[in-house]
Amino acid sequence: MTDDVITRAHRDEWARVVASLSRRFGSLDIAEEAAAEAFAIAVERWPTDGAPPNPGAWLTTTANRKAIDRIRRESKRDEKHREARLMVDDSAPHSAGVVDDDRLRLIFTCCHPALSMDARVALTLRMVGGLTVPEIARAFLVQDSAMGRRITRAKAKIADAGIPFRVPVTDDLPARISGVLAVLYLVFNEGYLASSPDSAPLRHELTAEAIRLTRLMRTLLPADGETTGLLALMLLTEARAPARISSEGELVTLDKQDRRLWDPVLIAEGHRLVRLRLASGVAPGRYQLLAAINAVHTSAGDVRATDWSQIVALYDHLAAVDPSPVVELNRAIAVAELDGASVGLAIVDRLESSLRDYHAFHATRADLLRRSGRVEEARAAYDAAMRLSGNSAQRAALARRRDRLD
């Protein structure tokens, strides 16, 4: 009973406590340590004393007291030593549609473009998500000590280099939001298709955490279309997870999935968000288009009922917004469904110079070669895809498709 209260308080209040202490004391380090101490005291006391009526307020007060204790201790120990202070900008955000919330400042600080991508991911999961260092270390298959150093170094850079604790100005906001979304999408994708052979192919704890943080981001930036788009994309992708790994541990491609296993609640929410963005009349960005494509897929009860012409149209639009070879590869798959395998294959073959080291390029090419009856070339392409894939379930599925060639 109390355990539930503590778990819920951790999930709901961690980021709020860390964010408000970061602002008050001007140090992510003090904020993180004091928040962790406050939760440790809750774990110790709540089961015997009972949970306080307002857990959030209790945690904030307790963490504040711990932070003040530490600052007193340190200033006594070494008068000359002064910790570099986080640059706190207390003015309200200048951007319309932005909620004034310390958690938003915290997210933008953790995802600052002057930090490496690895540092942004680790810091966001620790400071905003409240995952422990060992949990983050396990998720990215590095030693606890190495992950601890990565986070410590990132906090030190924020303090020493003067990275401000604030919501970016309007001019910078779209680029900075897309930076945050890229971090969240990376966390999601690492959970959805683990890149290492040593981890489970699907890791629900990471996809769930990415969804939770994206929901928080949407609460804080309700007017931002791409934030809503990314949330919809994650929900519609996560909805298919139960059908994605076969009982033999192979990755099941979209066309072969048992659609009765898809999660109807997640799909309904994803569709609602996509419709909301369509109704806004604002030109969609990359995540909204990807969400719309996934909405078309999840609207079809059977793969044969898929509206491929709509999917091709959405990919055309996406290729205009984001002209990358990976988008072109996915567009080719849709074109193959609409106009035939050889038409799709012609598009794929043009991408060889840029995608030759990407497993999905060879896997796609292999499938289209097989469907065009070019068996030997298909076999070689499956082999190339297997060499490049780091995901065990995906390799197993590719091996099976290769071995079925006659």
Added chain:
Amino acid sequence: MQYLVSVIDDGQAEATGRTDSASAAEAAAIDEFNDRLQADGHWVFAAGLAAPSSATVVDNRGDAPLLTDGPFLESKEYVAGLWIMEAADLDAVLALAADGSKACNRKLEVRALLREE
């Protein structure tokens, strides 16, 4: 806060056959950028540096000063000049550095000076 903004030459001077300083067009753009830094209160100091080959390394940790001809680090990339800029925070100095990089046609390294409190 104050920041050291180092100008990194990775072949620009060599490409134009010079061993130091900026081309006339670059110099004009830098002057204009410096005027703006001064007008907006960001300017603390700026200077271009002589070629790395003209450097001398001094080490007097032993019995007598040891002099070595040349830079402490031999590298194709080297610091060709520097600014000290005053800015509210990293976001502010990075925005200035983005314009400075355009002006001098080189990449810049931004590093905070340690603060004294």
